[in-house]
Amino acid sequence: MNLEKILNIKYPFIQGGMANISKGKFAASVSEAGGLGLIGTGGMSPEDLLKEIKIAKENTDKLFGVNLLLLNPQVDALVDIVISQGIKFLTTGAGNPGKYMKRFKENKIKVFPIVSSIALAKRMEKLGADGIIVEGEEAAGHIGDISTMVLLPQVAQAVNIPVVAAGGIGSGRQIFAAEVLGASGIQFGTSLLATFECPIHQNYKEKIIKSKSSNITVIGLTNAYKTRVIKNKMARTYLEIEKTNKDKLALEKLTLGALKKAVEVGDMENGSIMAGEVVGQINEILSIKDLFEKFYHEYKEVREFYENRR
Structure with a gap:
């Protein structure tokens, strides 16, 4: 290199x-x-x-x-x-x-x-x-x-x-x-x-080292904002809305400030825990x-x- x-x-x-x-x-x-x-x-x-x-x-x-x-x-x-x-x-x-x-x-x-x-x-x-x-x-x-x-x-x-x-x-x-x-x-x-x-919040770091590559999912497949995140309540709800009614307003409301919730507050259920597939190698x-x-x-x-x- x-x-x-x-x-x-x-x-x-x-x-x-x-x-x-x-x-x-x-x-x-x-x-x-x-x-x-x-x-x-x-x-x-x-x-x-x-x-x-x-x-x-x-x-x-x-x-x-x-x-x-x-x-x-x-x-x-x-x-x-x-x-x-x-x-x-x-x-x-x-x-x-x-x-x-x-x-x-x-x-x-x-x-x-x-x-x-x-x-x-x-x-x-x-x-x-x-x-x-x-x-x-x-x-x-x-x-x-x-x-x-x-x-x-x-x-x-x-x-x-x-x-x-x-x-x-x-x-x-x-x-x-x-x-x-x-x-x-x-x-x-x-x-x-x-x-x-x-x-980032300590909860986020702990989530990274405890997650496997299989814990990763992609949300936003139905719009222009494909995003790779760790599965949690927010991600599952997002995927369910995408699968059923694709309510754009509901999706926007769900993700509004979601990254900050994970990064600053350490909310591992309602936050957007962005992470790549390589997460399974980090322990x-x-x-x-x-x-x-x-x-x-x-x-x-x-x-x-x-x-x-x-």
């Missing part, structure tokens, strides 16, 4: 920009541990973003970035803050970053759009993206339709810029497999939820430093094993 050389970081690991979770102090902790931390702008106002960037700067002098959700109604102001604060790395999602690319390039900001299709990856390369984050449907939260195993090698063959794998990766073996399929680095989300530094809470060291050590061991078999 060579993402660490491209970004001048210790490990080729990026932290996903998880809404209501990926804030300044957490992003700084990831960067301090040798990865690249991101501040997630989902649900953030420009004032919120400015505050979190300042917090990150107070807690690290290493590179950190911002995950820009382009559907945010205040995205123009968010872009202004990213530029004025000297942010040098961006991931983008939920929209087309094309209208901002000229400004990003002028300010020497590396842009890695998140994609879930080959066509979108090609389009982002044409727009001038510096890299691509390929997110498979195994990932937590809002997802596409194609698995990482299938999508990653096709995107890697289709573009000539670095490709980062995301979704369903939670061990050194899987990191090595992603490298074989064409990845230059890895983006982690679910694995980082079970870390001491992650600012302990570690520091980010120990998690990254564990993953990288496993990756190097597996890589050396297969190199020595040649």
Whole structure:
């Protein structure tokens, strides 16, 4: 892998920009541990973003970035803050970053759009993206339709810029497999939820380490908001409404503030417990430093094993 050389970081690991979770102090902790931390702008106002960037700067002098959700109604102001604060790395999602690319390039900001299709990856390369984050449907939260195993090698063959794998990766073996399929680095989300530094409720962390992959389900199959979550009362009710009357108002009411209920209150029945399929591999809470060291050590061991078999 060579993402660490491209970004001048210790490990080729990026932290996903998880809404209501990926804030300044957490992003700084990831960067301090040798990865690249991101501040997630989902649900953030420009004032919120400015505050979190300042917090990150107070807690690290290493590179950190911002995950820009382009559907945010205040995205123009968010872009202004990213530029004025000297942010040098961006991931983008939920929209087309094309209208901002000229400004990003002028300010020497590396842009890695998140994609879930080959066509979108090609389009982002044409727009001038510096890299691509390929997110498979195994990932937590809002997802596409194609698995990482299938999508990653096709995107890697289709573009000539670095490709980062995301979704369903939670061990050194899987990191090595992603490298074989064409990845230059890895983006982690679910694995980082079970870390001491992650600012989610302890109930959420306990749910992550106790859940199996079979405890995961996808809600929102009947609309444009497919979301991977851990099964609970909220998810079961959502699926039942989808199956019967598809009452959009009832679905909106059910999910309103549901992520915050899980993240901040620790409500494991009525909250939206976003998690990827990799949750079944997570059985302990570690520091980010120990998690990254564990993953990288496993990756190097597996890589050396297969190199020595040649």
